[in-house]
Amino acid sequence: MLAKSFSRFGALYNKQMREMAPEMIVIGGAAVLVSLVSYLRMGSIHTAVLIAMLMVMGLACFLPIVSSFRLGQEWNNHTIYLMMSLPVGGGMILGSRLAALLTQYVFGTLIVGFCGLLLVIGLAPEPVYTYLDLVRPYLDIAVLLYLVTIVWMGYLISVSFFSQIIGKLVSRFSGLVTIITFFATLWLSGKVMGLMLGQQTVIAAPDLTAQFLVMLLGVIALVAAVILALSIWVYNRRVEL
Amino acid sequence: MIEFRQVSKYFGTVRALDNFQAQLASGRIIGLFGPNGAGKSTTLKMIAGLNRPTRGQVLVDGLNPWITRDRVAYLPEVDHLYSWMTVGKAAGFISTFYSDWDQARYQDLLNYLNLDEAMKIGKISKGQRAKVKLLLTLSRRSPYLLLDEPLSGIDVLTREEIINSVIRDYREGEQTVIISTHEIGEVERLVDEVIFIQNGKTVLSGNAEDLREERNMSLVEIMKEVLRSAS
Numbered sequence: 001m002l003a004k005s006f007s008r009f010g011a012l013y014n015k016q017m018r019e020m021a022p023e024m025i026v027i028g029g030a031a032v033l034v035s036l037v038s039y040l041r042m043g044s045i046h047t048a049v050l051i052a053m054l055m056v057m058g059l060a061c062f063l064p065i066v067s068s069f070r071l072g073q074e075w076n077n078h079t080i081y082l083m084m085s086l087p088v089g090g091g092m093i094l095g096s097r098l099a100a101l102l103t104q105y106v107f108g109t110l111i112v113g114f115c116g117l118l119l120v121i122g123l124a125p126e127p128v129y130t131y132l133d134l135v136r137p138y139l140d141i142a143v144l145l146y147l148v149t150i151v152w153m154g155y156l157i158s159v160s161f162f163s164q165i166i167g168k169l170v171s172r173f174s175g176l177v178t179i180i181t182f183f184a185t186l187w188l189s190g191k192v193m194g195l196m197l198g199q200q201t202v203i204a205a206p207d208l209t210a211q212f213l214v215m216l217l218g219v220i221a222l223v224a225a226v227i228l229a230l231s232i233w234v235y236n237r238r239v240e241l
Numbered sequence: 242m243i244e245f246r247q248v249s250k251y252f253g254t255v256r257a258l259d260n261f262q263a264q265l266a267s268g269r270i271i272g273l274f275g276p277n278g279a280g281k282s283t284t285l286k287m288i289a290g291l292n293r294p295t296r297g298q299v300l301v302d303g304l305n306p307w308i309t310r311d312r313v314a315y316l317p318e319v320d321h322l323y324s325w326m327t328v329g330k331a332a333g334f335i336s337t338f339y340s341d342w343d344q345a346r347y348q349d350l351l352n353y354l355n356l357d358e359a360m361k362i363g364k365i366s367k368g369q370r371a372k373v374k375l376l377l378t379l380s381r382r383s384p385y386l387l388l389d390e391p392l393s394g395i396d397v398l399t400r401e402e403i404i405n406s407v408i409r410d411y412r413e414g415e416q417t418v419i420i421s422t423h424e425i426g427e428v429e430r431l432v433d434e435v436i437f438i439q440n441g442k443t444v445l446s447g448n449a450e451d452l453r454e455e456r457n458m459s460l461v462e463i464m465k466e467v468l469r470s471a472s
Binding site: 007008010011015018019077078079080081082084085086087088171236240241 | 252253286289290291292293307310311313315317319320321322323324325333334335337338339
């Protein structure tokens with residue numbers, strides 16, 4: 001039973017990954033290209049190099065959110081007939097999609113980060129090990145911060161799923177309903193997260209201590225899980241063709 | 242057995258089914274006939290678990306159709322396959338979800354329908370896409386087979402191939418086949434039972450042979466007469 005579930009999840013995940021392959025190639029290609037050009041042309045860590053790498057990083061962060069809105073395309077392409085007739089619930093459909101989008105995010109950010117690191121190693125005026133002592137105390141915070149961004153991405157994707165599914169419940173103004181639900185859910189869940197963290201808003205966080213980041217991680221993960229569970233419930237109980 | 246218990250279905254203010262009542266016996270080929278917008282597709286989508294009744298109840302083997310989706314092979318009217326997939330990839334994907342997938346039958350049908358696993362779904366003709374849809378539906382040994390307008394917009398030769406494939410792979414007594422179409426002439430020789438439907442209501446149903454004998458007419462003529470008198 002478990003093996004069957006895994007293979008079904010794998011089939012849905014692979015399908016999803018195949019659909020996102022062009023975007024992942026673009027991000028990877030852009031990161032490698034920018035690094036190579038910067039290394040060969042600039043010869044030092046120039047502001048232009050930083051801006052270019054930040055832009056590619058922005059693309060890597062932005063694309064999974066754009067891709068998450070492809071769920072609605074299943075209706076436009078009629079492939080929703082296939083997805084809904086499969087003997088699996090919304091948990092597997094949305095879960096595999098979420099997993100694939102997070103993979104896209106992790107792949108994109110890691111490849112840009114890796115290229116950036118190679119660039120630093122190649123272009124830094126001092127040997128790279130001289131910076132290690134400088135960076136070491138902040139490593140755990142950096143790792144936690146990265147985990148927070150992954151969970152944050154999961155939260156945004158869940159809100160995107162939820163808003164699209166709500167949008168598909170109405171036959172008219174589906175796009176408008178999707179947009180309104182997206183921003184309303186973001187606003188409401190932001191308030192909830194703020195309350196859970198004991199602050200007015202999430203953005204007004206104090207200093208980045210490991211303890212705070214762990215708490216932030218937990219709160220975002222919880223809110224994202226609730227929104228995803230709600231999306232799954234609506235998909236299973238309310239969505240129809 | 243499939244049962245519709247006083248099922249009504251509304252899409253906004255549009256009524257697709259109106260107190261629809263039917264018991265579809267197992268192991269038969271059933272024709273669901275009627276004009277465009279009669280409620281045929283909605284009826285099939287309800288059996289496939291893709292639509293829910295606004296009122297009433299639909300039962301497949303006594304269960305909610307959402308639960309019995311693994312017993313139903315559904316061929317929708319629309320092109321529902323991913324255009325970037327090849328025939329082989331689509332078969333691989335679908336077969337993962339159904340324990341009744343029959344690989345030998347799939348290979349056999351692939352040859353019979355003159356299809357190739359390497360064909361990309363987005364790049365083949367409409368007729369070939371119709372055959373691919375049929376291939377992927379018939380490759381399962383499912384107890385229920387739902388065909389929604391399988392011949393719509395298809396040339397004569399392909400229609401014949403499709404009908405022959407259904408006849409060839411039909412497991413009499415074991416499998417229930419429901420064909421929804423407004424092109425009755427093409428499937429007349431195929432069906433055991435018929436349900437004529439108009440405005441979401443059954444206007445006539447019964448054994449195809451008995452109806453033909455009673456009225457001394459073909460099913461096409463019967464439908465014309467029944468629908469004329471109903472409207």
